[in-house]
Amino acid sequence: MVEEEGGEVAVAPTAPPAAEKKEVVRGRFAVLLCADASKYVKKVHGGYLKVFLELLGEEGETWHVYRAAHSELPSVADIDGYDGFVITGSCNDAHGDDQWIMDLVAFLKVLDSKKKKVLGVCFGNQILSRALGGKTGRSKKGWDIGVTCVHPSQTITDLLSSLNIPSHLPVIEFHQDEVWQLPPHAEVLACSEKTGVEMFRYGDHIMGIQGHPEYDKDILLHLIDRCLQRNLIETSHAEVAKGRINELEPNREAWRRLCQGFLKGKLSW
Template sequence: MGGGYGEGEAEGRRFAVLLCAEDSEYVKKVHGGYFKVFVSLLGEEGETWHVYRAARGELPPAEDVDAYDGFVISGSCSDAHGDDQWIRDLLSLLETLVSKKKQLLGVCFGHQILSRALGGKTGRAKRGWDIGVTCIHPSHSTIKQFSSLHIPSHLPIIECHRDEVWELPPNAEVMAQSEKTGIEIFRYGYHVMGIQGHPEYTKDILMHLIDRLLQLNLIQNCHAEAAKASVEAGEPNREAWKKLCKAFLKSQL
């Protein structure tokens, strides 16, 4: 079983993060790892949270799945359209979780892999990398449906991706788009939601990620400079994202 968080507190609901990336040294040192970054965004007192390191092949066994109320699928350095064994195993688990109507919240790679598990298509973004603070636009129907959350029509978020959802799964709905990306958020029923951006990221995490991508020659200097400028100029609406993600994951919509 994955590592725990919050056990021993009042018995409450149980959630798990399926971690699809390795922690960077920076995130480990400053934030205690990506798992803690997610729990600080989504966790509440009385809940129990576990982490499964999916990229290492660690997934909840079938007999444990029913014990959880919801799952968060994280970002990754891998491609959601890839065929590594751990990705195939994750897809199989996600299909099971969808059939059990578990609350599933996918972020970046998680958004793309959920789309794939449901029959959608993913691949390299047609407009290339999107890194920095990007303003996305929820649809009128989304704003209306979730009126109790008071979601603004302009919703800045931290982005860091070069892949995207090309084609929605059957019966899924686009909830938001941006200038670069046609499917920023999608929903499938009331139990699956994918978000292309990173509601859990802080600006410092992104700044260090930009430097790492530059060192690995995955982006050019001009990309890095533009991304850093957008981070300095813009502010992600962390509170709005926190409300939306928590309300969805905890079936309060």
Template sequence: MVNMIPKFPEEELMNNDSLMEEANRVLGKGKGKRFAVLLCAEDEPEYVKKKYGGYFRVFVNLLREEGENWDVYKVARNEFPKNEELEMYDGFVITGSCSDAHSNDVWICKLLNLLYVLDSLKKKVLGICFGHQILARALGGKTGRASSGWDIGLRTIHISSSSNKQFSTYKIPAMLNIIECHQDEVLELPPKVEVIGRSNKTTVEMFRYGDHMMGIQGHPEYNKDILLNLIDRLLQKDYIGDIYATELRANLMESHDPDKEAWRKLCVNFLKGRL
């Protein structure tokens, strides 16, 4: 563990995995607010590690503000914060994963137990993609395969009227474009959960539970470059076929960019208790 993540040039990141691994452990120092990324990706793409420093750095670049401390726990590798460490964190981010949120792998069951504790502590929790689904499951909902199949590419999210009034304070529009990459979704809502975002593909694109937990099905942290690499990986693993992959690439290149700055404002203000 280190106190400050160095700003490596891209070529150094490419040639020094051990340094990158150490640097990705903690970002920041001092007495500022502390947040943790619960990394649910079992194996990170080499491309993302080399070009962006890994998913942890992708999330930190999106969400970190001056003076904050950011840690990472590789929960998919059974690395979890201890119960006595939870109080020192102001919030948690649960990432995407190739695993199913409805499975009962050991680490997924441990993550569910952690989320029960975080709920009881009223800690801020932001779930992204798999994180959105596992958060819904922890709160009593049901997840599984989407009947409409894969959703990969740019999707327009329609924010509910009640949430739009609140979001407009930060100049967040009522319709937001986001990158999607999932074949699972929230099938049944947990009790007392409010749906705050929908699309023409997925009914539960965003939800909120009280003022301390929020799920987003899409990927506010992704850009087109990351998704193009992910499409290649899905093709290599035979999750999708050649024709579909070619179609996805063409559609993505012709589409608008995601509303990344608006998503940054939304996620940051939620995590920091301003939303």
């Protein structure tokens, strides 16, 4: 059972025939939820934890969810029990000063000091940059909603050649904030027409992605309608995004290989 009120979910291995049995490599990971899933996402997609498990989960692993937006975080004593952490998107600003955001910034600094694998998505990308000494804020080019073609740098193109990652990576985007300035010693891994920092890495243990590799178009359309109903986006933005939604398909399989490869330590920088 996938549970978003706090708890663990085991991705159980499928037992092969006796003659073909092989050791299943197990890992323990934590998802830090920075937003509450809507009733629709819970009903249709099983909640954001399940959405991330479909992108990142593999046989034999155990995943734990913490509602970071409700001030739930692993204790410092528990950190070493995890192989990696995932920071999700949020409707809050990564440059805000809400207490839970400040607590998350402090927690991410601890993860960095311990060289823990951390993958940040959208808000997660921005809050990682902030925690490491970078700057975030409103995008100079406004909202980016829809499927955007991301262009990897030569560094990551060379690195990912073994994973058969293409030179252009369409991904679903839904953001009005961005990384303004990278932390010292961080490296840009990808950019797009609207966003200068679509991906970045910090050492070999932290990676941020501005887009949403975990989303499909159904979730995107739902979020557009939800934000429109709450007057968080203008009608013109929503209409443009919906009108262009079928122009490009997100390469979810390539993003899955990339995200799993990073989080599971299969990439050598």
